[in-house]
Amino acid sequence: MKQGLSLRVSQHLALTPQLQQSIRLLQLSTLELSQEVEQMLDDNPFLERTAEEAAREEFGLDTSDTPAPREDDRDADFSGSTASTSSDDTPSSASSETESPVADVADREPDWEGDGTVELTPDDGEWGGDAQASGNNLGPNDGSERIDATELARSQESLQSFLHRQALSLRLNANDQAALRFLIESLNDDGYLEDSLPALASGLAGDDNDQFDDLVHHFQVALGLLQSLEPVGVGARDLGECLAIQLRALAPANAARESENARQVRKTALLICKQPMELLARRDFKRLATLTRSNEEEVRSALQMIARLEPKPGRRFVDVERNIVVPDVIVTRTGRGATLKFRVMLNPDVMPRLRVHDIYAGALKAHKGEGSQALSQRLQEARWFIKNIQQRFDTILRVSNAIVERQKSFFVHGELAMRPLVLREIADELGLHESTISRVTTAKYMATPYGTVELKYFFGSALGTETGGNASSTAVRALIKQFVTAEDIKKPLSDSQVSEMLKEQGIECARRTVAKYREALRIAPANLRKAL
Numbered sequence: 164m165k166q167g168l169s170l171r172v173s174q175h176l177a178l179t180p181q182l183q184q185s186i187r188l189l190q191l192s193t194l195e196l197s198q199e200v201e202q203m204l205d206d207n208p209f210l211e212r213t214a215e216e217a218a219r220e221e222f223g224l225d226t227s228d229t230p231a232p233r234e235d236d237r238d239a240d241f242s243g244s245t246a247s248t249s250s251d252d253t254p255s256s257a258s259s260e261t262e263s264p265v266a267d268v269a270d271r272e273p274d275w276e277g278d279g280t281v282e283l284t285p286d287d288g289e290w291g292g293d294a295q296a297s298g299n300n301l302g303p304n305d306g307s308e309r310i311d312a313t314e315l316a317r318s319q320e321s322l323q324s325f326l327h328r329q330a331l332s333l334r335l336n337a338n339d340q341a342a343l344r345f346l347i348e349s350l351n352d353d354g355y356l357e358d359s360l361p362a363l364a365s366g367l368a369g370d371d372n373d374q375f376d377d378l379v380h381h382f383q384v385a386l387g388l389l390q391s392l393e394p395v396g397v398g399a400r401d402l403g404e405c406l407a408i409q410l411r412a413l414a415p416a417n418a419a420r421e422s423e424n425a426r427q428v429r430k431t432a433l434l435i436c437k438q439p440m441e442l443l444a445r446r447d448f449k450r451l452a453t454l455t456r457s458n459e460e461e462v463r464s465a466l467q468m469i470a471r472l473e474p475k476p477g478r479r480f481v482d483v484e485r486n487i488v489v490p491d492v493i494v495t496r497t498g499r500g501a502t503l504k505f506r507v508m509l510n511p512d513v514m515p516r517l518r519v520h521d522i523y524a525g526a527l528k529a530h531k532g533e534g535s536q537a538l539s540q541r542l543q544e545a546r547w548f549i550k551n552i553q554q555r556f557d558t559i560l561r562v563s564n565a566i567v568e569r570q571k572s573f574f575v576h577g578e579l580a581m582r583p584l585v586l587r588e589i590a591d592e593l594g595l596h597e598s599t600i601s602r603v604t605t606a607k608y609m610a611t612p613y614g615t616v617e618l619k620y621f622f623g624s625a626l627g628t629e630t631g632g633n634a635s636s637t638a639v640r641a642l643i644k645q646f647v648t649a650e651d652i653k654k655p656l657s658d659s660q661v662s663e664m665l666k667e668q669g670i671e672c673a674r675r676t677v678a679k680y681r682e683a684l685r686i687a688p689a690n691l692r693k694a695l
Contacts, residue, residue: 185551189558189599192606193489193513196552200515209545213518322354322397322480323347329392342378342385346398354397354477355405360386396476403436409472410436431457432465443469446691489513490610492563492618494574505574507564509556510610517549558595562603565589566621573621577613578641583625583633626676629669639665639672640680647686655692 178186191199204210326347335343345367351357364378389398395412399405410432434455435443442451446466448459455462490510497504519542527538566589572580586600593600604618625633646664650656656664658677665672686692 181547181551184547185554186602188551188555190602190605193491193608195606196513196555197515200517200552203545203548207541207545207548209520209523209542210517210548211520213516320480322350322352322477325480326350326389326392326397330388333388335388338381339384339388342381343388346382346385346389350397350477352477352481353475354394354399354480356386356389356398356400359400394473394476394479396473399476402440402474403438405474405476406469406472407433407436410468413468428461428464428468431455431461432468435462435465435469444691446693488608488615490608490615491559492607492609494563494567494609494611496574496612503575505567505571507560507567509560514556515552517552519545519549558599559603559607561593562589562595562600563609563618565592566609566618570621573613574611579638579645581621581623581635581637581641583635584622585624586622627671629671634670636680639670640684642668642670643677643680644684644686647681647692650692653693655689657689 188196188199204212327344330340330343330347333340333343345363346356349356349358349363360379360382361375364375364382368375368378386398390396390408392398396405396409399408410429413429434457435451438451438454442454443466448462448466451457452459452462457465489512491513493508493510495506495508497506524542527535527542566584567574569584569588570582572582586597586604589595590597590600604622607618608615609618620637623635623637626636626639628634642665643661646656646661658674658681661677661681662672662674665677681688
C-alpha cells in the first residue's frame with residue numbers, strides 16, 4: 164500500500180453556544196422562559212431588570228470578538244411590528260398602529276416588600292373605628308398589599324388537614340387516635356386508601372407478630388371511623404367500596420320514610436357496586452340484572468343513582484398548581500364589515516424587560532486586568548441572552564402574523580371555517596425551517612375572539628371534498644362535535660352515521676377517521692352516550 168497526502172475541502176454546520184441558546188429559548192413555554200430568566204438573573208451579575216423599554220440598538224454586539232450566529236432560517240428581517248390583516252382574501256398593508264416587541268417586558272414583581280409574605284392578621288392598632296383592614300384587599304385600589312391569585316389557589320385546605328380537624332372531635336384512646344392519623348396520612352389525592360391494612364401494619368410491626376395483630380385491629384377500628392368522616396366515601400379501598408359508602412349515606416335517618424321503591428333501587432345499587440366495575444362502565448344492563456337478581460328497569464334506576472355519586476371524594480381538596488394559560492400573542496378586531504381587520508401584537512405581560520447593568524459594564528471597560536477575560540465572557544453572555552430573547556419574540560410575532568393571514572376565515576366565522584394548513588406553508592412563506600415553526604408553535608398561545616388556543620391548533624391536515632377542494636381536519640372535528648351535541652340522547656349517532664352525515668356535507672371522511680377524531684375530542688362511543 165502506498166502512502167500519500169491529500170487536501171480535502173468540506174463544509175459542516177457547527178452549532179455555537181449562542182445558537183444553541185437561541186434554539187432552546189425558542190422552544191420554551193412562557194413559564195419555562197420565566198424560570199430561565201430568573202436563573203440567568205441569579206447567575207449573571209451583568210443582567211438586570213428594568214422598568215423602561217431599552218433601545219434595541221443598545222444591545223448590539225461587537226462582532227469583531229464573536230461572530231453572530233447564522234442559521235438557514237434567520238435570513239428574514241425580524242421587523243417586530245404588529246400587523247393587520249383584512250377579512251377579504253388579499254392581505255392588507257401593515258397597520259398604522261405598530262408596537263416594538265422589545266424583549267425587555269416587565270416581569271411582574273410583588274407589590275409588597277420584605278420576605279414576600281402578606282400579613283393577614285390585623286395588629287392591635289387596627290381595632291379602632293377608623294382603622295383600615297390590611298392584607299387581603301383585593302379591590303382595584305388595593306394599595307401595595309395585593310395577594311397573588313396563585314397564592315390564594317395554593318392556600319386551600321388539604322384533604323388531610325380537613326380530616327385531621329374532624330378527628331379532633333372524636334373521643335379516642337391514644338392507640339386508635341394514632342392509627343386514624345396514620346390512615347389519614349396514607350390516603351392518596353383522590354381520598355382512597357391504596358394499601359391494605361395488613362400491608363400497612365407489616366410495614367410498622369416488621370417481624371413482631373403480636374404487634375402486627377394489634378396494629379391490624381387498631382387499623383380496622385380507625386378505618387371505620389375514617390369512612391364516617393366527610394367527604395363521604397373517603398377511606399375506601401376501591402371504587403366499589405367508595406360508591407357503597409355514599410349509597411349507605413343516602414339512607415334517610417328515619418327508614419320508615421323511605422318508599423319501598425327507593426329502598427329497592429338503593430339495594431340494587433349496592434349489589435351493583437359489588438360487581439366488576441367493567442360491567443358498570445359498559446352499562447351492561449342484562450348482565451347486571453342477572454347478577455343482582457333484578458329487572459332491567461331497577462338496574463337503570465340504580466345506575467342513575469350511582470351516576471350522581473362522586474367517584475373521587477378528595478377531588479375538591481387536590482392542591483394542584485393551576486396552569487393558567489397566558490397568551491403569548493393577542494389578536495383583536497378593528498373595524499366592521501369590509502373594513503374588518505385583525506391586529507396582532509405580543510402580550511407585554513410575558514416579555515421580560517432586561518438590560519445590561521451599565522455600572523458593571525462601564526467598570527469592566529475602564530479597568531481591564533486580571534480576571535477581566537472571565538467577566539467579559541459573562542458580559543457577552545448577558546448581551547447574547549437579551550438578543551436571543553428579542554429574536555424569540557420577533558419570530559413568534561412573524562409566525563403569528565402569517566397564521567392570522569392564512570386563517571382569516573377562522574377569526575371571522577369560527578372553527579368551522581378553519582382551512583387546512585401545514586408547517587411547510589408557513590416555513591416557505593417566512594423563509595424559515597419547518598423545525599423552527601414547530602418550536603414556535605409548541606406551548607405558545609394566542610388570544611383570539613373565540614378564546615385562547617395553542618398556535619398548533621391552527622394547523623391541520625386536509626380532507627377531500629366532493630367539489631375537489633379540501634377541508635381542514637380541525638373544521639371536521641368541530642363539525643363532528645356539533646353533530647354529537649345536537650343528537651338525540653336516546654338514539655346517539657354511531658361513527659358510521661356521522662360519516663354519512665359528513666358525506667352529505669360534501670366531506671369524504673371514513674368511519675375510522677371519524678372514530679379517531681371522536682376519541683381526540685374525548686367523546687364516548689355511541690353505546691356509552693346513550694341515556695339511561
